[in-house]
Amino acid sequence: GAGVSQTPSNKVTEKGKYVELRCDPISGHTALYWYRQSLGQGPEFLIYFQGTGAADDSGLPNDRFFAVRPEGSVSTLKIQRTERGDSAVYLCASSIPGHTDTQYFGPGTRLTVL
């Protein structure tokens, strides 16, 4: 079946602009995660949704970052007033109910802030 999809695959923006990154999880997966991967580093946790609600947003670096999942499926990560340090690959993952320790990752969105 279809895997986790993310759009766009690449996004180039200017410092100070607003961006939205979309994640479409595997059908039936109730848990959804966002991670950020900087160059040469491992992914870092940002936020975890169980259904529509954010169960853990402890990884969001500051209040410029926000994520929603209004219908419990597609999620959008929103970044306001982007900074050059936000440049990274943003990864989305999902997992099935009762098996949240096995996460399926999307291909990521590469964000470049000029």
Place this chain on the structure above:
Amino acid sequence: GDSVTQMEGPVTLSEEAFLTINCTYTATGYPSLFWYVQYPGEGLQLLLKATKADDKGSNKGFEATYRKETTSFHLEKGSVQVSDSAVYFCALSDTGTASKLTFGTGTRLQVTL
């Protein structure tokens, strides 16, 4: 907090050589441990996992044993192939943190003929 330390790369091996990538962890609870692999141009894929002490995870000829006494989860393969060239990430999921993954920095493996 939780952390994962893995050996720096790149690791360069000839085909059919033995592979070890070291991974150690720090966690407050009883974590599950994972190895993820990222092939060139592809997304992260789960390679193997172990959920409790002394468990051995295995897949595609790769193995790793959960060693609580040494807080380690080293990845091994007896005979690597060119197609194993990728970046390998060690990760943990702590029981108290709703299964969010904490990753190491990754180790790039390059296998040559």
